[in-house]
Amino acid sequence: MKNVLLLKAGDAAHSVRLTVGDYESWFVESLAPGGCRFDILHVHQGARLPPSAEGYDAVMMTGSPLSVTQPEPWMEQAAEFMMNAGEHGVPVLGVCFGHQLLAYAHGARVVRNHQGREIGTVEVRLSEAGREDPLFDGVPERFAIQATHEDIVEHPPEGATVLAGNANTAVQALAFGPRIRGVQFHPEVQPEAMRALILARAEKLEVEAIARGHGPGERVPRLLAGIAPSPAGRRILQNFVEQFT
Template identity: 30%
Template sequence: MTPTALPGDRPFVLLATRAEDRPADEEYALFLRFTGLPPERLRRVRLERDPMPALDLEEISGVLVGGSPFNASDPLERKSPVQRRVEAEMAALVDEVVARDTPFLGACYGVGTLGTHLRAPIDGTFAEPISVVDVSLTPAGRDDPLAAGLPDTFPAFVGHKEAIRALPDHATLLASSPTCPVQMFRVGCNVYATQFHPELDVDGIVTRIHAYADYGYFAADELDVTLAAVRRAPVTAPSRMLRTFVERYAR
């Protein structure tokens, strides 16, 4: 994908939390590819390694959040010191983002961070195995500018141990799937989260399957089944959202 011609010069910020270098670097490369941003316009912050830097939201175009091995619903005693630090730093940032309605798009872990801010119930009720599922836009989703160009129903990559069980009334549901009712939502006008992964292609999710084979997403004897599940159908539509996001909010 060629770089996007964008107005202004303020960068977007990608907040990442993957400790493993290969999936972390591939995640950044995929965000660059699907947003069309050059590296100087997408600043990556690896929160699993470094503290959250001071971010002046007036000096950036928007915030992107990648996926994470962290689960917001894990009991506190099971969370590492790094996870507890990241969650506290993300919570402070999301509070400010929502208050200012700063452009924000969180993929998968964005549901945990934004859902926690909303005090939505987050648990394993609607967990989905690593696979391709059919995601359908709601009427509000079909009218939302971030979903412009998406079909009413499209295949998307998922794989998560927790999800929002019920969305608060002050958030807008934009997309659902048969096995997970909250696949995408918006708060205010410019703050979004998706449970599915718009930043992934099949090679990227295969890398993650191998990298996180021991993290409890699937049983030890289910590797081949899981690899086959992500090839069930071609996944091309969700990544359009990333390009739309940067074209809409670059300044």
């Protein structure tokens, strides 16, 4: 049994929580059947971090509707905790917001994506380094995955290696040394959760689409129709637990 400390960095919209659960439940559903036990800390609500990650096999951080472009004290504290965990040999995985926070802690800039929000089932391509990284063992060079984010890591920080990217977001995955990884996409999100996320943001997505010159009523149906299975997501999470801990 692997003991995982999951740092919860935000809350899903109410409609999402009612239909498919909240962010932490998606990690639990993906990994608990394989032998993971989770302690969940709501760090965005001020939950106190332990002095260290000693006693845990891994630390993970969820996504969030909040933004690293507007740092808050709890973000700085969580970043320091994850950095310290990695330096002491505890594997760390940051997802979406968690990925951005790790990059920020390593000196990168996190910015709004000038290409606009990426949401839905997207294709991501592994770099040469990504094809060799154990996080992506058994994952094809090009794979479908769920994504939803407005912010991006502008450039990889010094010393980090880009493992994956796509046309919208060049830095989709990073290796920060031997035991710390970040992924911009959402390996924990399954198609039904992506559908709920799109529907919860339908009005905002419509406004964004019209502002970018798209016809009214086009974007949300197109996104919903494009949702596809993403088996690579669960494989990536399992790889992290099995090969890094």
